[in-house]
Amino acid sequence: MRFFGFWCGLLCAVLLTTTLSAQTPQSYSDGKRGEVVLPQGDLSFADTVLAFEIGDAVPTASARNPDAALGPPTYVGNNNDGSFTTLGCNGMLDVQFTDNALIDLEGPDLYVFEVGPDVEGTQLAISQDGITWIDVGGIAGGRSEVDIAGVATPGASYRFVRLIDDGEDCRGRFPGADIDAIAAIGSATRFVLDGSVLFSVDSAVLKPDAQAALNDLANEIAQAGISAFEITGHTDSDGSAEYNLELSNARATAVREYLLSLPALADATATARGAGESEPVSDNTTEAGKAANRRVEIIATSGQ
Incomplete structure (x- = not known):
């Protein structure tokens, strides 16, 4: 069984699922009578299922919904209420952060809430584009705190997390790891700006209407x-990779120069880079997918 959930809706001028200034630390149950405090609250959790492959020894029907692993933890001790996703023996779950991003900060960067009747381990990987994966290693069951230092590229942000059941303890109605939630504690808010609102085709000159969105x-x-x-800056796959890289870099630079010219950000610093077509969020074979890929993203951490 396999599900795909690429985030490919058309983007508005600025997509903000949650207002940054409204974020406050919140405490969550880890399902094992413990508590986890996340600085960015509900913004911290995975938002979308990218792929789900149930492993051998298929779990009971109430535990087969991969969406149960999204958002804040909901498990309260009832194994049959559909509050978690069971992977099955060697099963795999890929999730995506859309309104935030996983980054490497001091200390733990990621929490995996593994619950249910047994405690099973998983193999963990992270990715920037959902295609190329970086192996983080095995994590224990229960509330697992993960530090991605040593495998993460300094300054990089990661939108995707992969969990693969370790193939042990595959018995009963809930074979394999039981995932209630996945949270990026080393989390940065992701602002996404629609490229068509900011720029004309093949141009890196900001449109007049772009100024209101950037203000x-x-x-x-x-x-x-x-x-x-x-x-x-990001583009779709039309044109050469070299051209797209150059255009995306010029667009990111234009946004940077405009933002830093505003009084509100007079004391801020910002870097700009172009990713070209290398980090798509949707399928480049459709017009809607291409529109979603033509974007400018801003990664920011409160209190930086």
Whole structure:
């Protein structure tokens, strides 16, 4: 059984699922009578299922929904209420962060809430694009705190997490790891700007209407107390890879220069880079997918 959930809806001028300034630390049950405190609250959790492959020894029907692993943890001790996803023996689950990103900070960066009647381990991998994966290693069952230092590229952000059941303890109605939630504690908020709102085709000159969107974004960043952020330009796959890389870099630079020219961000610093077509969020074979891929993203961490 396999599910695909690429985030490919058409983007508005600035997509903000949650207001940055509204984020406050929240405490969550780990399903084992413990508590986990996340600085960005509900924003921290995985948002979308990218792929799900149930392993051998298929679990009971109530535990086969991969969406149960999204959002904050909901398990309260009832193994039959559908509050978690059971992977099955050697099963795999890929999830995506859409309104935030996993980054390497001091200490643990990721929590995996493994619950249910037994405690099983998983193999963990992370990815920037959902295609190339970086192996983090095995993690124990229960509340697992993971530090991605040593495998993460300094300054990089990761949108995807993969969990593969370790193939042990595959018995009963819930064979394999039982996943209630996946949270990025080393989490940065992701702002996504629609490329068609900002730029004309093949242009890196900001449209007049783009200024209103960027003005609002600058105020949001300033109110959240952010003093440093990264701007990345992205394109679809039309044209050569070299051209797309150059265009995306020019667009990211244009956004950077405009944002830093505003009084609200007079004391901020920002970097700009182009990713070209290398980090798609959707399928480049459809017009809707291409539109989603033509974007500018800003990764920012409160209090940087």
